Amino acid sequence: MYEKILLESPLGPRMRIEGKEYDYFCGTSYYCLHGHERLIRAACEAARNYGLGPATGWGVPPLREVERLSSTFFGTPAAKYMVSGYFGNFFLVHALKEEYHVIFVDEVSHYSVFDAIRSVEKPIHPFAHLDPEDLRLKLKGHLGPGQVPLVITDGVFPVTGALAPLRDYVEVLAPYGGILCVDDSHGVGVLGANGRGSLEHWGVEGERCYLAGTLSKAFGGFGGIIPGDEELMERISQNVRVPVGASPPPVPAAAASAEGIRILSEHPELRERLWGNVAYLRGKLRGLGFAVEESPVPIISLRPVGDLDLSEVQKKLMQMGTMVKYVPPRGYSDAPEVGTIRIAVFSEHSREQFDRLVEALRTCL
Numbered sequence: 126m127y128e129k130i131l132l133e134s135p136l137g138p139r140m141r142i143e144g145k146e147y148d149y150f151c152g153t154s155y156y157c158l159h160g161h162e163r164l165i166r167a168a169c170e171a172a173r174n175y176g177l178g179p180a181t182g183w184g185v186p187p188l189r190e191v192e193r194l195s196s197t198f199f200g201t202p203a204a205k206y207m208v209s210g211y212f213g214n215f216f217l218v219h220a221l222k223e224e225y226h227v228i229f230v231d232e233v234s235h236y237s238v239f240d241a242i243r244s245v246e247k248p249i250h251p252f253a254h255l256d257p258e259d260l261r262l263k264l265k266g267h268l269g270p271g272q273v274p275l276v277i278t279d280g281v282f283p284v285t286g287a288l289a290p291l292r293d294y295v296e297v298l299a300p301y302g303g304i305l306c307v308d309d310s311h312g313v314g315v316l317g318a319n320g321r322g323s324l325e326h327w328g329v330e331g332e333r334c335y336l337a338g339t340l341s342k343a344f345g346g347f348g349g350i351i352p353g354d355e356e357l358m359e360r361i362s363q364n365v366r367v368p369v370g371a372s373p374p375p376v377p378a379a380a381a382s383a384e385g386i387r388i389l390s391e392h393p394e395l396r397e398r399l400w401g402n403v404a405y406l407r408g409k410l411r412g413l414g415f416a417v418e419e420s421p422v423p424i425i426s427l428r429p430v431g432d433l434d435l436s437e438v439q440k441k442l443m444q445m446g447t448m449v450k451y452v453p454p455r456g457y458s459d460a461p462e463v464g465t466i467r468i469a470v471f472s473e474h475s476r477e478q479f480d481r482l483v484e485a486l487r488t489c490l
Contacts, residue, residue, distance in 0.1 A: 178375050222247070410427065442489070
C-alpha cells in the first residue's frame with residue numbers, strides 16, 4: 126500500500142498525506158533535514174550558479190565540498206562521494222579486492238551488500254544473523270592456509286534496528302588479519318559520540334575497518350559517501366570504473382548534502398535530542414508490553430503481542446492520524462518471519478506526539 130501513498134509536504138514530524146495531516150513515524154529523515162531551509166537555499170543557489178551538473182567527469186565546487194566536509198566529519202584524510210549509497214558496498218569490495226580471498230556476509234544483509242559481493246567473483250559464505258560464534262565457525266571451515274577474509278554486514282539493520290556486534294567481529298577476524306566492511310547507511314550521522322556511525326559506536330574505527338554510508342538519510346541530502354585514507358581513494362580510482370563511466374550526483378543535491386553535514390557538525394545537540402527521544406519512546410513502548418531493547422538506534426520494531434494483527438493495527442493508527450510502517454513477514458532484507466511495525470524516531474518529534482502514538486497503540490491492544 127505504501128507505494129500508493131502520496132506525500133504532500135517536506136519530510137518532518139507532521140506530514141500532509143493525501144490532504145490529511147498525520148503524526149509521521151516513517152522513513153529515515155532522522156533530523157528532518159530534507160526540508161530544512163538551509164538545505165533548500167543551498168540547493169537553489171547551486172542550481173543557479175552551476176546548473177544541474179557538469180555533464181562530464183569534471184568537478185564543480187559543491188561536489189568537492191561534500192568530500193571535504195565529509196572527511197572532516199568522519200575524521201579521515203579523504204572521502205569519496207558517489208551518486209547513491211547503494212553503490213558504496215560495491216566500491217569497497219572492488220577497491221579492496223587484492224586484499225582478501227573469501228567473503229563472509231551476515232545472511233540478512235541489505236540487498237546492496239549481496240549485489241556488491243556477487244559482482245566481485247570471490248567465494249561467499251553467509252553466517253547466521255548477528256552471530257559472531259557462527260562467523261568464527263565459518264572462518265575455520267572455509268578459509269585455506271594464508272587466506273584473508275572480508276566480513277561485510279549492515280551496521281544498523283533497516284527494519285529491526287538491530288546493531289551488528291562489530292567489536293565481536295573484529296575480535297574474531299584478528300587472527301586472520303581480516304577486513305571488516307560495514308554498510309552504515311542508518312548509522313552515520315546518528316551513532317557514536319561524534320555521529321560517525323557504527324564503527325565509532327563500537328570503538329573499532331581504524332585500520333582494516335571500513336564503512337560505506339549515505340547522505341540521503343540522517344544528513345538530509347543525497348548520495349553515498351566512503352570516508353577513508355588516500356590509499357583507499359587510490360584503490361577506488363584504480364579498481365572501480367563507476368566514477369569514470371557514470372554521472373556524479375546532481376549539483377543542487379550535492380550542495381544540500383554539504384549543508385546537511387555542516388548542520389550536524391555545528392549542532393551536536395541534535396544527536397542528544399534524538400537519543401533522548403529514542404530512550405523516551407522505547408520506555409513507553411515497553412510499558413505497553415512490547416519487547417523493546419535499550420538502544421540508541423532511532424528505528425523501533427514492534428512484533429506481535431499474542432495474536433495481535435499488526436497490519437490491522439497500522440490501519441487503525443492511520444485512521445487516528447498516526448502514520449507508521451507495517452512490514453510483512455520477510456518483506457524486506459532483514460524483516461523477520463512475522464509481520465512487524467517499524468517506527469522511525471526523529472529529533473524533531475515532540476513528547477506529545479510520542480504520547481499520542483502510545484495511547485493510540487494502547488487502544489489497539
